[in-house]
Amino acid sequence: MTARLGSGFDVIELDSAQGNSGGFGQRxxxxxxxxxxxxxxxxxxxxxxxxxxxxx
Structure with missing residues (x-):
């Protein structure tokens, strides 16, 4: 997406690994x-x- 939209797209990655500090499930x-x-x-x-x- 970043390649197509450039600065019009911002990647926000959150840790979904087992035991992550945010409490997110893997899915x-x-x-x-x-x-x-x-x-x-x-x-x-x-x-x-x-x-x-x-x-x-």
Whole structure:
């Protein structure tokens, strides 16, 4: 996606390895919706804030 969209696309990778600190399952895919955790400093909360900030 980055090759096609350049700066119009931002990759947000979250660790889904077994025992990861975010508590994600290996098949987690909806980290901006279903998997978001409303905890300060949680990676999904930051990812959601970064995504929303892209919209004017």
């Amino acid at each position: 987690a895919h909806a980290v901006l919706t279903h998997e978001v955790r409303e905890k300060p400093d949680h990676p999904t909360l930051k990812a959601r804030a970064d995504g929303v900030a892209l919209f004017p």
